[in-house]
Amino acid sequence: AQSVTQLGSHVSVSEGALVLLRCNYSSSVPPYLFWYVQYPNQGLQLLLKYTSAATLVKGINGFEAEFKKSETSFHLTKPSAHMSDAAEYFCAVSTGGGNKLTFGTGTQLKVEL
Amino acid sequence: DTAVSQTPKYLVTQMGNDKSIKCEQNLGHDTMYWYKQDSKKFLKIMFSYNNKELIINETVPNRFSPKSPDKAHLNLHINSLELGDSAVYFCASSDARGLANSYEQYFGPGTRLTVT
Numbered sequence: 338a339q340s341v342t343q344l345g346s347h348v349s350v351s352e353g354a355l356v357l358l359r360c361n362y363s364s365s366v367p368p369y370l371f372w373y374v375q376y377p378n379q380g381l382q383l384l385l386k387y388t389s390a391a392t393l394v395k396g397i398n399g400f401e402a403e404f405k406k407s408e409t410s411f412h413l414t415k416p417s418a419h420m421s422d423a424a425e426y427f428c429a430v431s432t433g434g435g436n437k438l439t440f441g442t443g444t445q446l447k448v449e450l
Numbered sequence: 451d452t453a454v455s456q457t458p459k460y461l462v463t464q465m466g467n468d469k470s471i472k473c474e475q476n477l478g479h480d481t482m483y484w485y486k487q488d489s490k491k492f493l494k495i496m497f498s499y500n501n502k503e504l505i506i507n508e509t510v511p512n513r514f515s516p517k518s519p520d521k522a523h524l525n526l527h528i529n530s531l532e533l534g535d536s537a538v539y540f541c542a543s544s545d546a547r548g549l550a551n552s553y554e555q556y557f558g559p560g561t562r563l564t565v566t
Contacts (some may be wrong), residue, residue, distance in 0.1 A: 369553050375491075380454075380540060380557040388553060425491060431553055436481060436546055437506055438555055440493040 338395075339364045339405075339430045351449050353362035356415040360428030360445045363409065368430045370411040371438070372402055375425040398422070423448045443450060452473060453477050454558035456541050462564045463531055471561045472524045473541030481505075482524035483542040484516060484556065493540070499524055528563075536565045 344359040362368055369388050373381040385396025392404040402413045411428060428441040463469055476481060481512060483506075484496040489545045498506035499518040513529045542557040 371554075373557075377562075381493075381542075383554055383556070387553060408465045427493065431527055434543075436500070437495055438483075439495075443493075445489050 341441035349447040358413040360411045362430045371429040434445045456558040475543040479543040479545045481546045485540040487538040
């Protein structure tokens with residue numbers, strides 16, 4: 338069985354500050370890990386993915402995430418937050434050929450001036 | 451060029467009615483999915499089809515019946531709608547053939563279903 342835990346349902350940062358969204362996973366086999374972003378009233382957009390290549394993964398919009406097997410974590414970071422980053426962020430895990438994505442409960446990011 | 455499209459975007463209906471949501475993808479993918487996002491924004495997979503064959507069916511009531519006429523389409527029919535069916539339904543697609551960009555799922559814009 339696979340699962341994802343996202344710590345913090347709401348995160349608030351100041352514009353220009355570091356963004357850190359936490360994700361821990363549980364999987365009995367090597368996982369594929371994803372971060373998706375959902376803007377209000379829109380679908381999900383893939384930010385980045387880990388598929389057993391480099392452990393530091395760079396994505397779109399300046400986001401990156403590091404896969405740490407020893408900590409079973411895949412935290413999402415961005416050095417400097419922008420107002421346009423305000424959205425809901427979902428971490429997801431997939432195993433067994435990638436046919437089933439299991440999502441975390443989401444973290445709503447608020448960016449303040 | 452919309453990669454994954456859904457119709458309708460909004461659907462308001464009364465309890466007991468039957469409704470359908472359509473999904474089409476033009477990415478050439480071989481696998482399609484339906485997800486349900488509840489009012490707390492929790493996303494859960496409902497169904498997955500690979501080459502028109504059902505491969506995932508997650509404890510969804512029998513009132514929900516997916517249909518895949520071809521690889522590019524996956525429709526969702528819901529019978530006897532209930533208040534609890536109110537949610538946003540997302541269609542997604544992926545290429546599960548082990549190619550470079552496999553396992554990424556591309557999502558449609560969602561269909562907001564409101565049952566009154």
